[in-house]
Amino acid sequence: xxxxxxxxxxxxxxxxxxxxxxxxxxxxxxxxxxxxxxxxxxxxxxxxxxxxxxxxxxxxxxxxxxxxxxxxxxxxxxxxxxxxxxxxxxxxxxxxxxxxxxxxxxxxxxxxxxxxxxxxxxxxxxxxxxxxxxxxxxxxxxxxxxxxxxxxxxxxxxxxxxxxxxxxxxxxxxxxxxxxxxxxxxxxxxxxxxxxxxxxxxxxxxxxxxxxxxxxxxxxxxxxxxxxxxxxxxxxxxxxxxxxxxxxxxxxxxxxxxxxxxxxxxxxxxxxxxxxxxxxxxxxxxxxxxxxxxxxxxxxxxxxxxxxxxxxxxxxxxxxxxxxxxxxxxxxxxxxxxxxxxxxxxxxxxxxx
Numbered sequence: 001x002x003x004x005x006x007x008x009x010x011x012x013x014x015x016x017x018x019x020x021x022x023x024x025x026x027x028x029x030x031x032x033x034x035x036x037x038x039x040x041x042x043x044x045x046x047x048x049x050x051x052x053x054x055x056x057x058x059x060x061x062x063x064x065x066x067x068x069x070x071x072x073x074x075x076x077x078x079x080x081x082x083x084x085x086x087x088x089x090x091x092x093x094x095x096x097x098x099x100x101x102x103x104x105x106x107x108x109x110x111x112x113x114x115x116x117x118x119x120x121x122x123x124x125x126x127x128x129x130x131x132x133x134x135x136x137x138x139x140x141x142x143x144x145x146x147x148x149x150x151x152x153x154x155x156x157x158x159x160x161x162x163x164x165x166x167x168x169x170x171x172x173x174x175x176x177x178x179x180x181x182x183x184x185x186x187x188x189x190x191x192x193x194x195x196x197x198x199x200x201x202x203x204x205x206x207x208x209x210x211x212x213x214x215x216x217x218x219x220x221x222x223x224x225x226x227x228x229x230x231x232x233x234x235x236x237x238x239x240x241x242x243x244x245x246x247x248x249x250x251x252x253x254x255x256x257x258x259x260x261x262x263x264x265x266x267x268x269x270x271x272x273x274x275x276x277x278x279x280x281x282x283x284x285x286x287x288x289x290x291x292x293x294x295x296x297x298x299x300x301x302x303x304x305x306x307x308x309x310x311x312x313x314x315x316x317x318x319x320x321x322x323x324x325x326x327x328x329x330x331x332x333x334x335x336x337x338x339x340x341x342x343x344x345x346x347x348x349x350x351x352x353x
Contacts, residue, residue: 224314224325225335227252228262233333240269240277246310247279249327249335250302253312257300257351267352280308283347292350297322297342302349313348 017025232243239255241248251267258266269277273285283304286293297303303311303324311326314337322342327335 244333246326246328250310250312279310286349291352294348297348300351303345304347304349306346
């Protein structure tokens, strides 16, 4: 009874063959193929045409069959192989043959002598100067710069000036020199505020004077307006001045104060201001007559302004202000009054003698 597990036993009929068994089977098959090929070669008639055998022999000679038998290579000579087996063997050999090696490339054509590149003298000079400069730059110490003071560690202008001042010797007689002072003093905040208030007040007074003409009375006689020709604006009055002008109103008041209110007028253009009828000429007329003028106001005097205007002084207040009556102030051609500081009137023309 065969032992279980051995090769060929019924229990091991389905066992997988080992690698050694597979290799032996493959080698046995190849041996049988070689033997069959040799037998076919011997059976071929030797009367084959020479012209047909030559190509076959040439093909057979180019193929060498290698068979691996027990890990050794056996070379089969081409002559031993039949012509029928040469073609299949040649095909298999060609399939296993490595790719054809390319023939070596032809050497490159000979070139001329290699040209050497020469640097220009300028390039050489720059190189000789740049290389030492790089070494010198690397050897320089790093300096820290402070804004406004220059290089750190260097004396500033103030320090140099202080060092120079330490060597100055002051003479003994210089201590007795008196320092001269100017007569100017600093303006305080309070003084500046006072000036601003004064300027604002003056500006407000000018604005009030400029708007007073808007309140002049037309048609209806204002209280205190005794000018007999009110409302007239053109032509000459009996006094020789133009109706409704400041000079004609003041000439009327001078006649009224002299006791003349109509008819035989005491003061007219011909004997009051013979040099001209404009208000700007009245001061010269007073000086030509030798009549008194002053900067101190009195009631009944003529308030003379250098901007071609005159008024009548109605009253003088104890606080230094005056009340003026006038016509055509600011071009209104009407009667109105105003109170101003006495100092705003450049000159007072006293009533004529």
